[in-house]
Amino acid sequence: MGSTNALFTGLSGLLSNQRRLDVIGNNIANVNTTAFKSSRMLFATLYSQTTSRGSGPQGFHGGTNPTQVGHGAMTAGTQRNFAGGAITATGILTDMAVDGDGFFIANLDGETLFTRDGAFQLNENRQLVTAQGAYVMGWGVDDQWQIIDGELQPLEIPLGATTVAQATRNVYLDGNLDGSGDVATTGSIHRAGPMFTDVDLSIPVGATWDPEDPDNPIGETLQPDLTLPGNNLYIDSGDGTPLLAIEGGAQAIITINGVEKNGQNMGQHSFVFGTEAEALELGVGAWGSDLTDFTDWLEIVLGLSNEVMGGQSLGGRVEIDPSGSLAIIGNEGTVQDFDLSSSDVSIAYGGTTVGDPVAGDPITQPFVLTEDQAADGESVRTTFVAYDSLGTALTVHVSMILQEKLPGGGTEWTFLAESPDAAGLPRIVGNGTLNFDATGNFLTATSSTVSIPRDNGSDSPLVLELDFSEGADGLSSINDSNSSIAAISQDGFPGGELVSFAVGSDGVILGAFTNGVTRTLGRVALATFNNAAGLEDVGDNFFRAGPNSGSAFVNVPGGPGAGRIVSSALEMSNVDLSQEFVNMVLASTGYQASSRVINASNEMLDQLMLMAR
Numbered sequence: 271m272g273s274t275n276a277l278f279t280g281l282s283g284l285l286s287n288q289r290r291l292d293v294i295g296n297n298i299a300n301v302n303t304t305a306f307k308s309s310r311m312l313f314a315t316l317y318s319q320t321t322s323r324g325s326g327p328q329g330f331h332g333g334t335n336p337t338q339v340g341h342g343a344m345t346a347g348t349q350r351n352f353a354g355g356a357i358t359a360t361g362i363l364t365d366m367a368v369d370g371d372g373f374f375i376a377n378l379d380g381e382t383l384f385t386r387d388g389a390f391q392l393n394e395n396r397q398l399v400t401a402q403g404a405y406v407m408g409w410g411v412d413d414q415w416q417i418i419d420g421e422l423q424p425l426e427i428p429l430g431a432t433t434v435a436q437a438t439r440n441v442y443l444d445g446n447l448d449g450s451g452d453v454a455t456t457g458s459i460h461r462a463g464p465m466f467t468d469v470d471l472s473i474p475v476g477a478t479w480d481p482e483d484p485d486n487p488i489g490e491t492l493q494p495d496l497t498l499p500g501n502n503l504y505i506d507s508g509d510g511t512p513l514l515a516i517e518g519g520a521q522a523i524i525t526i527n528g529v530e531k532n533g534q535n536m537g538q539h540s541f542v543f544g545t546e547a548e549a550l551e552l553g554v555g556a557w558g559s560d561l562t563d564f565t566d567w568l569e570i571v572l573g574l575s576n577e578v579m580g581g582q583s584l585g586g587r588v589e590i591d592p593s594g595s596l597a598i599i600g601n602e603g604t605v606q607d608f609d610l611s612s613s614d615v616s617i618a619y620g621g622t623t624v625g626d627p628v629a630g631d632p633i634t635q636p637f638v639l640t641e642d643q644a645a646d647g648e649s650v651r652t653t654f655v656a657y658d659s660l661g662t663a664l665t666v667h668v669s670m671i672l673q674e675k676l677p678g679g680g681t682e683w684t685f686l687a688e689s690p691d692a693a694g695l696p697r698i699v700g701n702g703t704l705n706f707d708a709t710g711n712f713l714t715a716t717s718s719t720v721s722i723p724r725d726n727g728s729d730s731p732l733v734l735e736l737d738f739s740e741g742a743d744g745l746s747s748i749n750d751s752n753s754s755i756a757a758i759s760q761d762g763f764p765g766g767e768l769v770s771f772a773v774g775s776d777g778v779i780l781g782a783f784t785n786g787v788t789r790t791l792g793r794v795a796l797a798t799f800n801n802a803a804g805l806e807d808v809g810d811n812f813f814r815a816g817p818n819s820g821s822a823f824v825n826v827p828g829g830p831g832a833g834r835i836v837s838s839a840l841e842m843s844n845v846d847l848s849q850e851f852v853n854m855v856l857a858s859t860g861y862q863a864s865s866r867v868i869n870a871s872n873e874m875l876d877q878l879m880l881m882a883r
Contacts, residue, residue: 274871275319275339275341276867276868276870276871276874277868277871277872278341278342279340279341279342279867280342280864280865280866280867280868280871281342281864281868282316282341282342282343282344282864283342283343283860283861283863283864283867284861284864284865284868285345286311286313286342286343286344286345286860287857287858287860287861287864288861289311289345290311290313290345290853290857290860291854291857291858291861293309293310293311293348294311294850294853294854294857296309297309297845297850298845298847298850298854300843300845301843301845301847302843303811303843304386304387304388304389304811304840304841304842304843305355305367305385305386305387305388305811305840305841305842305843306355306811306843306844306845307350307351307352307353307386307844308350308351308843308844308845308846308850309348309349309350309351310348310349310351310853311345311348312345312346312347312348312349313343313344313345313346314343314344314345314346315340315342315343315344316340316341316342316343316344317341318338318339318340318341319338319339319340319341320336320337320338321337321338321339322334322336322337323336324336324337349803350802350803350805350807351844352371352802352803353844354368354369354370354841354844355841355842355843355844356841356842356844357369357836357839357840357841357842358839358840358842359838359839360838360839360840361838362838363770363771363772363773363837363838364390364391364392364398365388365389365390365837365838365839365840366388366390366773366794366835366836366837366838366839366840367388367835367836367839367840367841368386368388368796368827368832368833368834368835368836368841369833369834369835369836370831370832370833370834371798371802371831371832371833372796372797372798372825372827372831372832372833373385373386373796373797373798373799373802373813373822374386374387374388374406374794374796374797375406375407375408375422375795375796375797375822375824376400376404376405376406376407376812377404377405377407377424378400378402378403378404378405378812381814382407382814382822383404383808383812383813383814384797384805384812384813384814384815384822385400385404385811385812385813386811386841387400387401387811387840387841388839388840388841389401389840390406392427392429395426396426396427396428396429396431397424397425397426397427398424398425398426398427400811402810402812404812405424405425406424406425406794407422407423407424407425407795408422408423408425408777408779408792408793408794408795409422409423409792409793409795410423410425410426410792411789411790411791411792415434415789415790415791416790417778417790417792417793422795422824425779425791425792425794426791426792427768427771427779427781427791427792428768428791429768429769429770429771430767430768430769431768432767432768432781433661433765433766433767433768433783434661434765434766434768434783434785434787434789435657435659435660435661435762435763435764435765435766435785436657436659436661436761436762436763436787437657437658437659437728437729437732437762438656438657438658438732438734438760438761438762439733439734439735439761439762440734440735440737440760440761441654441656441666441720441734441735441736441737441757441759441760442737442744442757442758442759442760443652443668443736443737443738443744443745443755443756443757443758444744444745444755444756444758445650445652445745445746445753445754445755445756446710446745446746446747446748446750446753446754446755447648447650447670447672447681447683447706447745447746447747447753447755448648448672448747448748448749448750448751448752448753449672449675449681449706449710449747449748449749450749450750451647451648451672451753452646452647452648452672453647453648453672453673453674453675454602454603454645454646454647454648454649454671454672454673455602455646455647456585456602456643456645456646456647457585457586457599457600457601457602457603457606457607457645458599458600458606458607458608458641458643458644458645459597459598459599459600459641459642459643460597460598460608460610460639460640460641460642461595461596461597461598461639461640461642462595462596462612462638462639462640522542522543522544522617522618523540523541523542523543523552523554523617523618524540524541524543524564524615524616524617525538525539525540525541525615525616525617525618526538526539526540526568526571526614526615527539527614527616528611528613528614529572529608529609529610529614530608530609530610531572531573531600531605531606531607531608531609532605532606532607532651532669533609534653534667536571536572536573536690537690539556539567539571540554540555540556541554541556541557541558541563541564541567541568542554542556542557542558543557543558543559543564544557544559545557545559556571561590565588565589565590566588568588568598569586569587569588569696570696570697571697572586572588572598572600572608572697573586573601573688573696573697573698574586574587574588574598574599574600574601574698575601575686575696575698575701577701585599585600585601585602586599586600586601586606587599598610600645601645601669601671601686602645602646602647602649602671602673602684603645603646603647603648603649603669603671603672603684604644604645604646604647604648604649605649605650605651605669605671606645606649606669606671606686607644607645610639610641611639612635612638612639613635614639615635615639616635647671647672648671648672648753649669649670649671649672649753650669650670650752650753650754650755651667651668651669651670652667652668652755652756652757653665653666653667653668654666654668654757654760656722656732656734656760656762657762657763657764658722658724658726658728658729658732659728659729659732660726660727660728660765661763661764661765661766661785662724662726662728662764662765663764664689664691664722664732665689665690665691666687666688666689666699666720666722666734667687667688667689668685668686668687668736668755668757669685669686669687669688670683670684670685670704670753670755671683671684671685671686673703676705678708679707679708680705680706680707680708680713680747681705681706681747682703682704682705682706683703683704683705683706683747684701684702684703684704685700685701685702685703685704685715685736686698686700686701687699687700687701687720687736689720689722691722692722692723693723693724693725693726693730694723694725699720699721699722700717700719700720700721700734700736701717702715702716702717702718703715703716703717704738704745706745706746706747709748710746710747710748710749711746712738712739712744712745712746712747715736715738718735718736718737718738719733719734719735719736720733720734720735720736721733721734722734763785763786763787764785765785766783766784766785766786766787767783767784768781768782768783768791769782769783769784770782771791772837772838773794773835773837774835774837775827775828775834775835775836775837776793776826776827776828776834776835777793777794777795777796777826777827777828777835778790778792778793779791779792779793779794793826794827794835795824795825795826796824796825796826796827796829796832796833796835797822797823797824797825798822798823798825798830798831798832799815799819799820799821799822799823800819800820801818801819801820802819803818803819804816804817804818804819804820805819806819
């Protein structure tokens with residue numbers, strides 16, 4: 271019977287060491303598995319056969335110990351080692367490692383699982399997923415790029431699919447305005463004419479026009495009438511030769527192109543003498559039926575203002591005097607001076623003509639323009655770019671003109687803001703007066719707002735605040751050799767596409783856009799457990815909560831016990847090969863020794879059988 275017991279004892283040793291070898295083999299097989307956690311086999315003794323419980327000391331008897339014979343070994347269980355593995359940089363943006371005790375939270379087919387494997391990737395919907403397709407869970411952001419606390423959701427990194435822009439709200443100006451300069455008194459004046467009058471269409475083709483000729487067929491209709499009685503328009507070249515006589519005024523297109531203000535081209539603009547329908551048919555945005563409409567249009571496209579600022583008129587306007595001459599009078603200040611020549615104006619017409627050229631051909635240089643006077647006055651101009659809510663760039667010109675040297679000391683300046691990108695209204699989008707004290711320090715501004723109408727679907731109008739006194743910077747007005755200002759900064763930016771991202775140690779995902787802006791895209795969540803060793807391994811590097819692990823505590827990276835995120839890196843397996851090889855030797859030795867016990871028991875049984883023969 272004793273030999274039989276030895277056989278089963280040896281067998282228990284074989285089984286236990288075999289199980290240990292299974293665990294060691296699994297550890298070695300996963301030596302290169304991302305974030306693998308090794309296990310060890312724990313042994314326990316089987317019950318012991320007790321032949322004597324022993325006795326305690328009594329009198330002259332010293333007592334005996336119990337007599338017990340063990341019946342072998344058994345597996346008490348396995349214990350997983352959750353010590354962190356080495357963290358290795360990979361350079362892949364979607365890779366993450368946890369430096370601490372936390373677990374990534376994943377959702378696979380509706381089940382919440384946990385993993386230390388951070389080898390993530392993006393799916394076709396730009397969502398962060400594991401290699402097995404499980405969604406990586408965390409917190410998303412709202413439309414203001416603020417993290418939404420509360421329920422977890424699949425993390426999304428919309429590379430190439432998301433753009434961001436921010437409208438400009440504040441523009442900060444810096445520089446000095448020369449208080450010793452000349453006070454502005456007048457703007458530039460350009461004239462052309464006489465050129466406009468009501469005309470009799472009975473003038474034959476090729477006829478000449480001479481106001482001094484008593485046989486002039488036009489008779490007494492030479493005085494200009496801005497309302498054009500009979501809707502007739504006459505344009506004269508200035509040498510007595512009619513260029514164009516238009517009945518009804520329709521489809522006559524006057525175009526200006528190449529006009530410069532302070533060296534900046536003001537673009538191409540056209541005006542139709544006709545109806546709105548005719549203008550739309552010709553693809554021209556401005557129209558009118560008389561010369562008043564025409565002069566109003568010129569004031570708009572040339573950025574002229576006759577508004578009274580600080581008790582003085584800015585002086586800009588367009589007039590037609592009784593002789594029929596056209597006068598373009600610029601705003602005050604040298605930076606408001608025009609470079610305006612006859613070649614900057616042309617006329618196209620598809621109707622009745624008097625003289626050459628023939629119908630349909632454009633008339634170049636119809637206006638003989640001369641400069642009667644240049645603008646004067648100390649002034650300076652700067653240009654900056656602002657952005658609307660869609661990220662579209664707008665150009666804004668700001669001019670400063672010296673208006674007055676105050677009797678008690680100090681100066682008063684006018685600022686005039688223009689934008690060629692204003693929709694449907696004049697170029698002038700803001701103006702005001704600035705006052706400086708006798709030491710050149712900025713005091714007050716009557717207005718600092720620029721309002722630019724938009725028609726591209728963005729918020730309209732775009733309202734900008736000009737800041738003339740930002741901190742230690744800002745405008746001053748002390749005597750200097752010249753005035754100089756600049757927009758040193760503004761808070762808007764153009765539209766940009768999401769092209770890259772990075773994950774911080776706190777799990778916050780920051781997206782980088784092509785316009786240089788960074789925005790929060792979400793935050794990775796981590797889970798912790800009271801007893802991580804109680805988690806159930808379900809394969810594919812996933813664990814699920816077990817009866818002895820406790821419920822998951824959702825935490826932010828860097829929170830209590832969760833650890834931090836290491837981006838563009840992966841956690842390696844924590845298998846110690848040298849230790850596993852030693853354990854393998856011990857398991858092999860234990861297995862071999864147990865087999866020797868069985869072999870010895872077998873020999874004893876053989877001897878017993880021989881005795882029975």
